[in-house]
Amino acid sequence: MTTLLWVIVPYVCLAVFVVGHVWRYRYDKFGWTTRSSQLYEDRLLRIGSPLFHFGMLGVVLGHVMGLLIPQSATDAIGLSPSAYHTIALVGGIPAGAATLAGLAILVYRRRATGPVFSATTVNDKAMYAVLGTVIALGIWNTVAGSLFHFGGEYHYRDGVSPWFRSIFYLQPEPDLMADAPLGFQLHAILAFVLFAMWPFTRLVHVFSAPVGYITRPYIVYRSRDERPDAATGTRAPQRGWERPELHKK
Amino acid sequence: MRVMAQMAMVMNLDKCIGCHTCSVTCKQAWTNRAGTEYVWFNNVETRPGLGYPRGYEDQDEWQGGWVLKKGRLRLRAGGRFTKLLQIFSNPKMPSIRDYYEPWTYDYDTLLNAPAQKSFPVARAYSLISGKPLNVSWSANWDDDLGGSREHAVKDPMLKGIEDKIRLEFEQTFMFYLPRICEHCLNPSCAASCPSGAIYKRSEDGIVLVDQDRCRGWRMCISGCPYKKVYFNHKTGKAEKCTFCYPRVEVGIPTVCAETCVGRLRYIGLVLYDADKVLEAASAAADTDLYEAQLGVLLDPDDPAVQREAERAGIPGDWMEAARRSPVKRLIMDYKVALPLHPEYRTMPMVWYIPPLSPVVDAIRDTGYDAEDRDNLFGAIDALRIPVEYLANLFTAGDVAPVERVLRTLAAMRSYMRDVNLGRDRREEIPAAVGMSGAEMEEMFRLLALAKYDDRYVIPTAHAEQAHALEELATDCPVGSFDAQLPAVFGEGSGRPVPVAVENFEMLRRRQEADSLENQLIGGQRKQGRVNLLNWDGVGLPEGLFPGPDASTHDTSKDGSR
Numbered sequence: 001m002t003t004l005l006w007v008i009v010p011y012v013c014l015a016v017f018v019v020g021h022v023w024r025y026r027y028d029k030f031g032w033t034t035r036s037s038q039l040y041e042d043r044l045l046r047i048g049s050p051l052f053h054f055g056m057l058g059v060v061l062g063h064v065m066g067l068l069i070p071q072s073a074t075d076a077i078g079l080s081p082s083a084y085h086t087i088a089l090v091g092g093i094p095a096g097a098a099t100l101a102g103l104a105i106l107v108y109r110r111r112a113t114g115p116v117f118s119a120t121t122v123n124d125k126a127m128y129a130v131l132g133t134v135i136a137l138g139i140w141n142t143v144a145g146s147l148f149h150f151g152g153e154y155h156y157r158d159g160v161s162p163w164f165r166s167i168f169y170l171q172p173e174p175d176l177m178a179d180a181p182l183g184f185q186l187h188a189i190l191a192f193v194l195f196a197m198w199p200f201t202r203l204v205h206v207f208s209a210p211v212g213y214i215t216r217p218y219i220v221y222r223s224r225d226e227r228p229d230a231a232t233g234t235r236a237p238q239r240g241w242e243r244p245e246l247h248k249k
Numbered sequence: 250m251r252v253m254a255q256m257a258m259v260m261n262l263d264k265c266i267g268c269h270t271c272s273v274t275c276k277q278a279w280t281n282r283a284g285t286e287y288v289w290f291n292n293v294e295t296r297p298g299l300g301y302p303r304g305y306e307d308q309d310e311w312q313g314g315w316v317l318k319k320g321r322l323r324l325r326a327g328g329r330f331t332k333l334l335q336i337f338s339n340p341k342m343p344s345i346r347d348y349y350e351p352w353t354y355d356y357d358t359l360l361n362a363p364a365q366k367s368f369p370v371a372r373a374y375s376l377i378s379g380k381p382l383n384v385s386w387s388a389n390w391d392d393d394l395g396g397s398r399e400h401a402v403k404d405p406m407l408k409g410i411e412d413k414i415r416l417e418f419e420q421t422f423m424f425y426l427p428r429i430c431e432h433c434l435n436p437s438c439a440a441s442c443p444s445g446a447i448y449k450r451s452e453d454g455i456v457l458v459d460q461d462r463c464r465g466w467r468m469c470i471s472g473c474p475y476k477k478v479y480f481n482h483k484t485g486k487a488e489k490c491t492f493c494y495p496r497v498e499v500g501i502p503t504v505c506a507e508t509c510v511g512r513l514r515y516i517g518l519v520l521y522d523a524d525k526v527l528e529a530a531s532a533a534a535d536t537d538l539y540e541a542q543l544g545v546l547l548d549p550d551d552p553a554v555q556r557e558a559e560r561a562g563i564p565g566d567w568m569e570a571a572r573r574s575p576v577k578r579l580i581m582d583y584k585v586a587l588p589l590h591p592e593y594r595t596m597p598m599v600w601y602i603p604p605l606s607p608v609v610d611a612i613r614d615t616g617y618d619a620e621d622r623d624n625l626f627g628a629i630d631a632l633r634i635p636v637e638y639l640a641n642l643f644t645a646g647d648v649a650p651v652e653r654v655l656r657t658l659a660a661m662r663s664y665m666r667d668v669n670l671g672r673d674r675r676e677e678i679p680a681a682v683g684m685s686g687a688e689m690e691e692m693f694r695l696l697a698l699a700k701y702d703d704r705y706v707i708p709t710a711h712a713e714q715a716h717a718l719e720e721l722a723t724d725c726p727v728g729s730f731d732a733q734l735p736a737v738f739g740e741g742s743g744r745p746v747p748v749a750v751e752n753f754e755m756l757r758r759r760q761e762a763d764s765l766e767n768q769l770i771g772g773q774r775k776q777g778r779v780n781l782l783n784w785d786g787v788g789l790p791e792g793l794f795p796g797p798d799a800s801t802h803d804t805s806k807d808g809s810r
Contacts, residue, residue: 029461029462030460030461030484030486032461032464033463033464033465033484033485033486034464034465034466034485035465035485036465036466036467036480036485037482038338038339038342038344038467038480039342039344039345039480039482040344040345040377040482041344042338042342042344045338046338046340049337049338050337050338052337053337054337114378114379114380115377115378118378118379119482205464205465208444208464210333210336210443210444210445210464210466212445213329213332213333213442213443213444213445214329214330214333216445218324218439218440219435219436219439219440219449220439220442220445220447220448220449221448221449221450221451222448222449222450222451222459223450223451223452224450224451224452224453224710246353246355246374246376246379
């Protein structure tokens with residue numbers, strides 16, 4: 001069971017993540033979009049979306065710090081565990097709170113605004129459920145575990161982090177994870193499930209973050225001959241020629 | 250000098266009767282799809298009026314286009330870093346209410362209503378929410394100055410002259426302004442696109458959105474000051490006027506021009522110096538921009554330009570088309586066409602001949618001779634309001650060029666009357682506006698008589714490029730395009746299909762199928778859906794008019810009546 005949960009599942013999910021993205025990019029460039037719903041509603045979006053996304057950027061940075069940088073490295077530069085802990089909480093709690101608040105606003109908006117709700121697919125709903133649970137568990141782990149020490153103190157930098165790195169060293173150490181508290185276990189396993197879902201949901205838009213915009217010339221010229229792939233036509237032409245339909249409610 | 254060719258359009262506003270045929274045929278060809286119900290690549294506005302989307306010209310609010318800040322050209326809504334910081338929620342994007350909420354009618358109620366005392370009514374339903382809708386705005390709600398006391402007074406172009414203007418119905422002036430994408434030389438939509446999906450085609454300057462690269466960040470929609478990039482809310486991608494590139498590539502004009510009842514549109518090439526665009530767009534004063542824009546254009550008869558064009562790889566027949574271009578003659582030779590809102594600094598390439606008709610109408614209404622040169626010249630000077638209004642639209646408020654154009658048109662009107670009536674030609678009339686009689690007659694021919702081939706001088710794309718064209722697929726695909734993989738990720742996913750093939754298949758399916766998918770809401774069949782994209786203007790488009798059997802009604806259902 002330990003091997004299944006903490007070795008097999010992560011590797012399968014990561015494989016699906018990588019192969020899935022390559023496949024989706026090749027097969028479905030047209031579907032690779034944020035699927036923005038700003039046209040329908042923008043009062044709530046204007047608050048919720050930046051809160052969620054900027055919060056999420058903070059959360060991702062925090063995970064990079066906590067999971068990828070070994071404790072030995074922070075010790076080496078003279079950062080004491082308690083100082084590290086303070087930094088993690090001071091940065092992590094506002095980021096987590098912003099993410100959660102943003103997500104709450106966005107989910108409420110999605111349900112309460114008619115047009116936004118009808119543009120929500122089953123795929124979206126499943127993704128939001130998993131994403132929301134992962135975020136909630138993560139915040140629970142931080143607040144309950146690290147701040148108030150519910151159920152004893154747990155140093156994830158001795159358990160979760162080395163296990164996570166061990167996956168990428170290709171020498172997985174599942175026992176580290178088997179001993180972790182239930183909250184961390186659930187957070188980790190659901191996060192991997194989310195990775196597996198990633199390429200098949202709208203989350204793919206994360207990988208089109210337009211950083212190239214900063215260095216690119218403003219006006220793009222392109223020749224008629226230059227075609228992104230081998231379809232017949234000047235460019236790979238568009239889908240989306242469905243007729244408008246009325247779904248009365 | 251870096252010579253580039255640009256496909257440009259001129260519209261002669263005096264001839265526009267506001268029939269909206271261009272809008273309807275464009276919609277039929279390009280935007281009668283789910284997600285684009287509210288989108289009009291071509292729309293016709295009544296001026297003074299708010300336009301579509303409502304009040305789009307108020308750049309203090311919408312922040313579209315470019316501005317000059319400390320001598321440098323910048324995007325008004327902010328540069329690259331500002332854009333990236335605002336990427337999670339575009340603060341300047343118009344909402345669906347600024348366009349209008351698209352609707353359809355509940356025809357089912359009409360068709361299936363039982364015999365009853367009160368007449369059944371087809372209610373309007375929103376195509377966005379699916380709920381009943383009280384229709385209160387549309388793409389041309391203030392058509393023909395409808396509700397102008399409420400709407401036209403808010404026209405952003407009346408700023409500065411609002412105290413002089415009278416919008417009382419009997420006293421106001423009015424004209425129509427058809428608008429498509431400007432296919433600018435310095436497009437701010439392309440500059441605003443974080444993904445680099447909007448590009449300017451180097452062969453003909455048409456500005457297109459690469460649907461495979463667009464990621465739906467929506468910055469182009471707020472970046473375009475003309476609000477001519479739209480968001481397809483079903484596919485989550487930006488869409489815009491394509492200058493009907495599949496048609497233009499094979500030498501036929503755009504659908505809007507082809508179907509224009511007043512024959513007011515001219516299409517042709519202009520040559521321009523791409524190296525000078527930035528400098529021209531950075532002209533110090535807004536009122537310098539019209540001249541600066543003219544300065545970027547190159548004379549195809551100039552041997553130096555011809556040499557450079559050859560070096561730039563512009564084919565010989567394209568040079569020939571540039572020399573014969575009606576657009577070039579109206580813009581550069583007669584200088585009667587003006588750009589729409591040069592102050593946005595995007596170097597728009599759809600030009601307009603301002604309407605003389607408000608002036609002519611005013612004279613005629615007072616009982617004087619509206620063809621007389623002196624009356625017309627006097628009226629142009631006296632009627633400040635139309636002239637100032639037109640200047641706000643076409644020359645950033647500088648009345649001098651507008652006056653010059655109106656005087657030229659007035660002179661032509663007066664001079665040609667003498668010619669048509671067989672009187673002696675009065676050569677002092679063209680001389681008063683700096684033209685010769687022969688030149689004036691040529692201009693008259695182009696504006697009033699020009700035939701199809703004179704109005705549209707469109708060089709075809711080259712045979713050696715044929716493989717790359719949309720309409721002339723030269724390869725022989727193995728298997729049918731029908732056998733597509735299902736769109737597993739919902740709306741719009743899956744492998745791309747060439748536009749032409751897609752249309753053809755879609756059309757065939759719709760016309761042949763007899764399934765539920767082919768039914769309108771009222772249970773009526775979808776027969777008679779017409780595709781104008783492939784229509785070359787000869788004969789009737791297939792399916793435009795119902796056949797003799799289409800009207801036979803199935804009376805068995807309501808046979809009791």
